[in-house]
Amino acid sequence: MDQAIRRFFDSDLWFSFTRSPVTIVSAIVAAICILGAVFAPWIAPHNPFDLASLNLIDAFKPPAWTEEGAREYVLGTDDQGRDVLSAIMYGARVSLLVGISATVFATLLGVSLGLLAGYLGGAIDSLLMRICDIQLTFPSILVALLVDGVVRAALPREVHADIALFVVIFAIGISEWPKFARTVRGSTLVERNKEYVQAARVIGVPKARIMVSHVLPNVIGPVLVVATLNLGLAILSEATLSFLGVGVPPTQPSLGTLIRIGNDFLFSGEWWITIFPGVALIAMVLSVNLLGDWLRDALNPKLR
Amino acid sequence: MSNAAPLLEVRNLRVEFPTRRGTLVALDDVSFSISPGEVLGVVGESGAGKSMTGAAIIGLLEPPGRIAKGQILLDGRRIDNLRYEQMRRIRGKEIGAIFQDPLTTLNPLYTVGRQLTETMTTHLPIGPAEARRRAIEWLEMVGIPAAAQRIDSYPHEFSGGMRQRVVIALALCAEPRLIVADEPTTALDVSIQAQVIALLKRLAREKGTAMMLVTHDMGVIAETADRVAVMYAGRVAEIGPVREVVKHANHPYSAGLMASIPPLDRRVERLAQIDGAMPRLSAIPRGCAYNPRCPKVFSRCADERPDLLDAGTTRAACWLYALEAPHG
Amino acid sequence: MADAPPMFEARDLARHFDVSRPLLQRMVAREGRRTLKAVDGISFDIPKGRTLSLVGESGCGKSTVARLAVGLYTPTAGSVRFDGRDLGAARASADQRRRMQMIFQDPYASLNPRWRVKNIVAEPIRAFGLVTTKAEEEMRVAELLTQVGLSPLDGDKFPHEFSGGQRQRISIARALSSNPEFLVCDEPTSALDVSVQAQILNLMKELQQRLGLTFLFISHNLAVVRQVSDRIGVMYLGRLAELAPAESLFRRPRHPYTRALMEAIPDLEMTGRDRIPVGGEVPSPITPPSGCAFHPRCPLAQDRCKRERPEMKSAGGAMVACHAVEEGRDDAMPMPAIARDAA
Numbered sequence: 005m006d007q008a009i010r011r012f013f014d015s016d017l018w019f020s021f022t023r024s025p026v027t028i029v030s031a032i033v034a035a036i037c038i039l040g041a042v043f044a045p046w047i048a049p050h051n052p053f054d055l056a057s058l059n060l061i062d063a064f065k066p067p068a069w070t071e072e073g074a075r076e077y078v079l080g081t082d083d084q085g086r087d088v089l090s091a092i093m094y095g096a097r098v099s100l101l102v103g104i105s106a107t108v109f110a111t112l113l114g115v116s117l118g119l120l121a122g123y124l125g126g127a128i129d130s131l132l133m134r135i136c137d138i139q140l141t142f143p144s145i146l147v148a149l150l151v152d153g154v155v156r157a158a159l160p161r162e163v164h165a166d167i168a169l170f171v172v173i174f175a176i177g178i179s180e181w182p183k184f185a186r187t188v189r190g191s192t193l194v195e196r197n198k199e200y201v202q203a204a205r206v207i208g209v210p211k212a213r214i215m216v217s218h219v220l221p222n223v224i225g226p227v228l229v230v231a232t233l234n235l236g237l238a239i240l241s242e243a244t245l246s247f248l249g250v251g252v253p254p255t256q257p258s259l260g261t262l263i264r265i266g267n268d269f270l271f272s273g274e275w276w277i278t279i280f281p282g283v284a285l286i287a288m289v290l291s292v293n294l295l296g297d298w299l300r301d302a303l304n305p306k307l308r
Numbered sequence: 309m310s311n312a313a314p315l316l317e318v319r320n321l322r323v324e325f326p327t328r329r330g331t332l333v334a335l336d337d338v339s340f341s342i343s344p345g346e347v348l349g350v351v352g353e354s355g356a357g358k359s360m361t362g363a364a365i366i367g368l369l370e371p372p373g374r375i376a377k378g379q380i381l382l383d384g385r386r387i388d389n390l391r392y393e394q395m396r397r398i399r400g401k402e403i404g405a406i407f408q409d410p411l412t413t414l415n416p417l418y419t420v421g422r423q424l425t426e427t428m429t430t431h432l433p434i435g436p437a438e439a440r441r442r443a444i445e446w447l448e449m450v451g452i453p454a455a456a457q458r459i460d461s462y463p464h465e466f467s468g469g470m471r472q473r474v475v476i477a478l479a480l481c482a483e484p485r486l487i488v489a490d491e492p493t494t495a496l497d498v499s500i501q502a503q504v505i506a507l508l509k510r511l512a513r514e515k516g517t518a519m520m521l522v523t524h525d526m527g528v529i530a531e532t533a534d535r536v537a538v539m540y541a542g543r544v545a546e547i548g549p550v551r552e553v554v555k556h557a558n559h560p561y562s563a564g565l566m567a568s569i570p571p572l573d574r575r576v577e578r579l580a581q582i583d584g585a586m587p588r589l590s591a592i593p594r595g596c597a598y599n600p601r602c603p604k605v606f607s608r609c610a611d612e613r614p615d616l617l618d619a620g621t622t623r624a625a626c627w628l629y630a631l632e633a634p635h636g
Numbered sequence: 637m638a639d640a641p642p643m644f645e646a647r648d649l650a651r652h653f654d655v656s657r658p659l660l661q662r663m664v665a666r667e668g669r670r671t672l673k674a675v676d677g678i679s680f681d682i683p684k685g686r687t688l689s690l691v692g693e694s695g696c697g698k699s700t701v702a703r704l705a706v707g708l709y710t711p712t713a714g715s716v717r718f719d720g721r722d723l724g725a726a727r728a729s730a731d732q733r734r735r736m737q738m739i740f741q742d743p744y745a746s747l748n749p750r751w752r753v754k755n756i757v758a759e760p761i762r763a764f765g766l767v768t769t770k771a772e773e774e775m776r777v778a779e780l781l782t783q784v785g786l787s788p789l790d791g792d793k794f795p796h797e798f799s800g801g802q803r804q805r806i807s808i809a810r811a812l813s814s815n816p817e818f819l820v821c822d823e824p825t826s827a828l829d830v831s832v833q834a835q836i837l838n839l840m841k842e843l844q845q846r847l848g849l850t851f852l853f854i855s856h857n858l859a860v861v862r863q864v865s866d867r868i869g870v871m872y873l874g875r876l877a878e879l880a881p882a883e884s885l886f887r888r889p890r891h892p893y894t895r896a897l898m899e900a901i902p903d904l905e906m907t908g909r910d911r912i913p914v915g916g917e918v919p920s921p922i923t924p925p926s927g928c929a930f931h932p933r934c935p936l937a938q939d940r941c942k943r944e945r946p947e948m949k950s951a952g953g954a955m956v957a958c959h960a961v962e963e964g965r966d967d968a969m970p971m972p973a974i975a976r977d978a979a
Contacts, residue, residue, distance in 0.1 A: 019328055199746035203807075206706045206738045207760045207814065208730065221750040353829035354800075469917050497693035498856070499914050502900040524829065527902030554904050568834035572859040572903050573974050575883070578841070579863065581834035585799040 109177030114184020122192025147179035232296035314341035349533030404479030421459035548622025692871035743803035754791030801832035880954030
C-alpha cells in the first residue's frame with residue numbers, strides 16, 4: 005500500500021497534475037463542492053427541510069452583505085424562509101447522487117455492451133451499434149424526457165413519487181450509454197487482434213474470461229475519461245429535467261429544482277434565490293469537466 | 309574518393325533530452341565525415357542513436373531533443389544552428405531525406421508528378437514544363453514502369469515498393485549533394501529490397517552524391533557502403549572501411565555484432581551471442597558503455613570512457629588500442 | 637520412429653478470407669464478392685522432434701498457416717492432423733490442447749501489459765489445472781523463468797520493465813508452461829536486434845534438444861531458417877513452391893523463385909559485389925496471376941506456365957511445383973551465389 009502511494013506520487017499522472025494550475029484549481033473547487041454536498045447534514049448552517057425551524061418572517065432575506073441581510077443567512081433566504089446556502093448544499097447532494105449513479109449505470113451498461121459488440125462482432129455488433137447510432141441522433145435530454153414520460157404514464161402516481169429518483173437516474177443513464185459503448189468497442193476491436201489475446205485463445209481460455217480478464221483492463225483507461233466528462237453532463241441533465249419539473253420529487257429539491265423555484269422571483273428582485281444555486285451548478289460542472297479534460301490529455305501519450 | 313574534402317562533417321555532436329527525471333544524453337561525442345560520392349553506413353541496434361544522428365543532421369530532432377554540443381558542417385558551413393526556415397530550404401535543395409515509411413514523406417492529396425515538379429521548380433532554376441519532363445525521367449530512372457502514364461497517379465495508387473521508389477525520386481530530384489536514408493529498405497520484402505539498394509547505389513555513384521545510410525541490416529551495409537560507423541549507446545564504437553569492419557572488426561562490440569548474424573552459407577550449431585542487452589539511456593554504465601557485456605573488459609574500461617583510437621585498419625573507441633600499455 | 641504418425645500433418649490445406657466491401661458499396665460499384673486465398677492448398681508434415689520452416693515474403697500466407705496449425709483459424713478446405721487426430725477434434729479436449737503452443741512475432745503485443753509476468757506465465761498452468769496448490773504454481777513459474785534465462789524475481793514485474801529480447805523469453809516461458817510437445821513460432825525473432833536474435837535462436841534450439849519439441853517455424857529470413865530447420869517450405873502467394881530438406885535446399889535450390897529469393901538477400905560475404913535482382917513485385921493475392929503465380933517474374937516462364945498451375949512433383953529429394961523443373965529446363969537459370977559457393 006505504502007509502495008502504491010509512493011508510486012502514485014512518482015507517476016507521470018501526478019507530475020502532469022502538479023504542472024497544470026487550472027487543473028489544481030478545478031480539483032480544489034470540485035473537492036469543495038463534493039465535500040460540502042456529502043457532509044451537508046453535519047456542516048450546513050440550517051436544515052432547510054426541518055419545517056419546525058422555518059419561520060416565514062425570515063422569508064426573502066437578501067444575502068448577508070446587503071443592507072437588509074442577516075448574518076445568520078449568508079446567501080439570504082427563499083420564499084419560505086429557508087437558508088439558500090443550506091438549500092444549495094442539500095441540493096448539490098441530490099444532484100451529485102443522481103449524476104454519479106446515472107454515470108455509473110451508463111458506464112456499466114455501455115462498457116458491457118461495447119465489450120460484447122467489439123469482441124464478438126458479427127450480428128450482435130451490428131445490432132448494438134445501430135441502436136447506438138439511432139439513439140445518438142436524438143439529444144440525450146429528449147431520450148431522458150421520453151423515458152420519464154413513459155414511466156409516469158405506466159405507473160400510478162403514488163408509486164411514481166416513491167421511485168422518482170430511480171426513474172431520473174435510469175432515464176439519464178440510458179440516454180448516455182452509447183458514448184461508453186462506442187469508446188469501449190473501438191478499443192476492444194484493437195485489443196482483440198493483439199497477440200496476447202491470441203495466446204489466450206490458443207490455450208482455449210473461454211471467451212467470457214478473455215473479455216473480462218484480458219481485454220477489459222486494457223480498454224478501461226479511456227472509459228475513465230469519458231466517465232469524468234459524462235459526470236458533468238449527467239448533473240446538467242438532471243438539472244434540466246428538474247428545471248422542467250419532471251426530475252427529482254419536489255420534496256428532495258436538487259440544484260435544478262432550486263433554480264426553477266428561484267426563477268419565479270427573479271423579476272421581482274429576489275435574484276439571490278436563483279443566482280446562487282446557478283453559480284454552484286456552474287462551479288461543480290465546470291470543475292468536473294476541466295478535470296476530465298486534463299485526464300484525457302494526461303492519459304493520451306500522443307499529446308504528451 | 310575519401311581524399312576529397314568532406315561534404316558533411318559532424319564534430320563532437322551531443323544530443324540531449326531534458327526530462328523531469330534529469331537530462332538523458334541520447335548522443336555523445338559523435339564525430340564522422342562523408343566525402344562526395346561516398347556512402348557511409350551507420351549501424352547499431354535499436355536505441356543506439358543511429359536514427360537520431362540522421363535526424364540531427366537534417367534538423368528534424370523530435371522535441372524536446374536538442375543539440376547540446378558540437379557542430380554539423382555541410383561543405384564547411386555550419387547547419388546545426390540554422391533557423392527552421394533556413395534549414396527547410398537546405399533540406400529540400402542540398403540534403404535529401406528518405407525514411408522507412410514512404411507515407412510519411414509523400415503527401416496523399418497531391419499526385420506524385422505534382423510533388424516532384426514542385427520540388428524541382430522550388431529548388432532548381434527550371435520552369436514547370438521542364439520540371440515535368442524531368443519528373444518522368446526520374447520516375448523511369450527509379451524503375452517505375454510506364455512513368456509517363458503513372459506520373460499523374462496519387463501515392464495510394466502505388467504499391468509499397470513503388471512508393472519507396474517515388475520517395476527516392478523525390479529525395480533525389482532536386483539534385484542534393486547529400487542523402488540521409490534512414491532504414492530505406494526495412495519495410496520492403498527482400499526481392500524489392502535488393503532492387504532499391506541497387507538503385508541507390510547506382511545513383512550515388514553516377515551523380516557523385518554523398519549518402520548516409522542508417523540501417524540495422526548488416527547485409528545492406530556490406531553491399532552498399534564504402535565506410536561504416538558502428539554505434540552503441542549513443543556513441544560511435546568503431547568506424548572504418550566496410551570490409552575491415554565486417555570481416556575484421558577491432559572493437560569487441562562490432563566483432564560480437566558481426567558474429568551474431570546468422571550466416572546464410574552454412575549451418576552452425578550455436579550462434580555467437582552477446583549476453584545482456586544494450587543499456588537504457590537512463591542507465592548507461594560508467595566508463596565504456598559496453599564494459600558490462602564485453603568479453604575483453606579490464607579495469608580501465610569501468611572507470612574511463614575511451615575516445616576513438618587508432619586501431620590500425622579502423623578507429624575504435626576501446627582501451628585495447630590505447631598507445632600506452634593497459635595499466636591496472 | 638518411421639512408423640509413428642507425424643506430429644503434424646497438413647493435407648491440401650486452404651484458408652480463404654472474404655475481403656468484399658460492404659454490401660451497399662458493392663451495389664454502388666456493381667462489383668461481386670472478393671476472396672483472398674491466403675493459403676490455397678498446401679501439404680506437408682512434421683515428424684516428432686523435428687523443425688519445419690515456412691519462408692516467403694509478406695502476403696505469401698505463412699502466418700495464416702501458423703494460425704491454422706493451432707486452430708486460431710479453421711480451414712476452408714483440406715485437413716490438419718495433430719498426432720494422428722483431426723485438429724478440430726484434438727482441440728476439443730484440454731488434454732490435447734495442452735500439447736500445442738504458439739510463440740508470436742511482436743514481443744510488445746504478445747504479453748498483456750496489465751498483467752504481472754508471473755500471472756502471464758502461469759496462465760496456461762491455471763487454464764489446464766496442471767498444479768493444485770499456489771506454492772506448486774509459484775515453484776513452476778520460477779523454474780520456467782530460470783529455464784529461459786530470467787530471474788524468478790522477475791515474476792513480480794510488468795512486461796514494460798523488460799527489453800524486447802527479455803519479453804520474448806517471457807513468451808517462451810509461457811508457451812513452455814503447459815509442457816507442450818508442438819510449438820508454432822511465428823517470426824519469433826524478426827522484431828529483435830541481431831545480437832538478441834542470436835540469444836533467442838540459441839535458447840530455442842537448446843530447449844528443443846532438451847525437451848524434444850517439434851517446431852513449425854515461420855520466418856522471412858532465410859539465414860535464420862537455415863540455422864533452425866530440418867525441412868524448409870518456400871511459399872509464394874498461398875502455395876508451396878518448393879519443399880526440401882534444409883541442406884539440399886541451400887545446396888541445390890530448384891524452384892526459380894527459391895533461387896531468386898536466395899540471390900536477393902544481401903549477404904556479408906558479398907561486399908561490393910553487384911547483383912541482378914529479380915524484377916517486379918509480389919502480385920496482390922486477391923487477383924493472383926493465372927497458371928503458375930510466379931510466371932510474370934520468372935525468367936523461365938513459357939506459355940504452359942501461364943495456362944496451367946504446376947503441381948508439387950518430386951525432383952531429386954525435393955518437392956517442386958514448377959513446369960520448368962519438371963521439363964528439365966531449369967539449368968537455364970543460374971544457381972544463386974550461395975549455392976554456387978557451396979558446390
